[in-house]
Amino acid sequence: MDDYPRVRDCMKKGVVSIGVHASLEEAVALVVKKKIGTLPVLNSAGHLVGVTTLHDIMQNFLPDFVDLLGDIDFVKDFGAVKAPSQERLKKVAALSVADIMEEPVAVESDSSLVKSLSMLEKHGMWDLPVVDGGKLVGIASRVDIVRAFFLEWQIPHLDDTKE
Amino acid sequence: MTLAVSIAIVVVTLVLIFSGKLDHAIAAMAGAGAMLIAGYLLDFYTEADAIALIEFDALALLLGMMILVSILEPTGFFQYLAIKAGQLSRGDPWKLLLLLGLGTAVVSLFFNNVTTVVLIGPVTILIAELLGISPVPILMAMALLADTMDVGTSVGDPASVLVADASGYSFNDFLTHAMPIVTLAAVLTLIMLRYLFREELGKRPADPEAVMKLDADEALKDKGTVRRVMIILAITVMLFILQGALELHSGFIAFCAAGVALGWMRPNVREVLGRVDWPVLLFFVSLFILVGGLEHAGAFEPIIASLEDLGRSNPRLMGIIIIWVVAAFAAVVDNVPITIAVISLLEGLQAAGVDVSALWWAVVFGAGFGGDATTIGTTANIVIVSMSQRTHTPITTKLWAKTGLPIALATTALGSVLFYFAFPYLGH
16 A cells, blocks of 8 residues: 555645744735745744744734633624724734744655645644655645545546646 | 641641632642541541531532523523623713623622623623723622622522521521621722722723624523523522521522423533532532531630630620621632631530621621632632733732722721621621
8 A cells, every 4th residue: 555645746845934033024924925824934944843824823913802702793893992902013013933833733745645634624724734854845735635635536527627 | 736737737728728829629628638637547537527517508509509500601691691781881881880790799699700700701891892991990890799799698609608508597588687788888889999990980982882783682592591591590599588488498499400400401411510610619518627627626615715705795896806807818818718617616606605696697798898808809809800811901919909908998897887786686
């Protein structure tokens, strides 16, 4: 069983990443420019040391009290808190990527698709960094992996759409 | 020897609780364990003695009410009430404080304050933030009014539950004796809050319409369960009122009510029981065992003997001393250990032939008013302070010293004065 589908066959290779010493402002600029949701964080040796997602970044702009509420469906209008306060923006500007990044979750490039998709599910992620000996070599999104799954099944109808 | 050991165990336990280094329940449980071991080794306290001292009626009452509130918790009922209160105020900060503060206090007459505050607090913060006003006065009003008023019923506060149990005073006795004085203390609390927070409460909200746009009905997730719990609660309260005539214990009523509720609604029992405040119940059991050990070691006899004369000659003064001692204790540790200890003393005095019928109320007032003094005086205070850290105006210890402390001193003083003048009425 050596020919099972691997994550390296479906991952994207030119990964946009950020250095661990970068500021949050730089991370935001990168997210805006590249339209991406997940930023792997690398140290100077190119090793993956963390992951920053849109969620981590945006948590810093939302007011803290939202966390206290179990549900906010009934809030139709945020009244006096429609925009982040100046205080908050100042606080966020002072943060660095290292302050908000999460522990890295990644798979080796020869991992199976099942393992990769399971990792995404278990950790509630959308994009999975792929490494070779700790060095970041690619990133595979849910769409990439699930698409590879479906192609692997060789459903007849898919032939028409195959690139 | 036995006396010294038992006192040392209690002092170490209380210091651990006070220091905040160890969870209340763990400290009390460890202390109770140490007391049982000492009792066994030094032969002054047996397992059977300890079990006989646990007030199962009080535990059944607390557990029953905790189960009822636990069933109610996920329905969104408390959020619904808070939103309605917010809308009734039309965004006026003072009206909002009155409605949410008194609403929380009324709910806490029957349910655990902590649960009430945990459920209503976040919505209070939300409403204040949407309006662009400070949530601090409202949050403090909720904690202070709930702690002050909940001793007005025999089921509202652990201390009043214990006093009701020991004294034999019924639910109605609490309504006719404790409630009037407690209500006056609540009025005084409101007047002082209005004055101390005059700046915040005088502020006009930035967006008064925001609160009107909240959808209370959407917050209410499970109307069917709310309706059923309300029916059971209404019957329970009716039985509390009739308990004297029916000769039923509060614990019996609450425990059966919880049983009926579970049978009627058949919720996921693991989830419902998971929300019950087991550490509080464990804390109680442990304190009964701990204080019981002190009693069996003979710690109370000399105190009772020395208080006997005062109890006979000047019970009014004794009552006022009880109020302040219990209040001081409640302010720095918790009102339960001191309540259990003073109850043991009063039972001793009663056995010696002293009329303690009015003195029971002194325990209730001290336990209710003292906890307001500090941020750690009651668990509700601790919860409110920790929640406020997530708002733009966190409650600091310094702020509490300027507001909560004077309110606690004033209500305890008022309680003492009223106790003095109402003494003949309280004692019959």
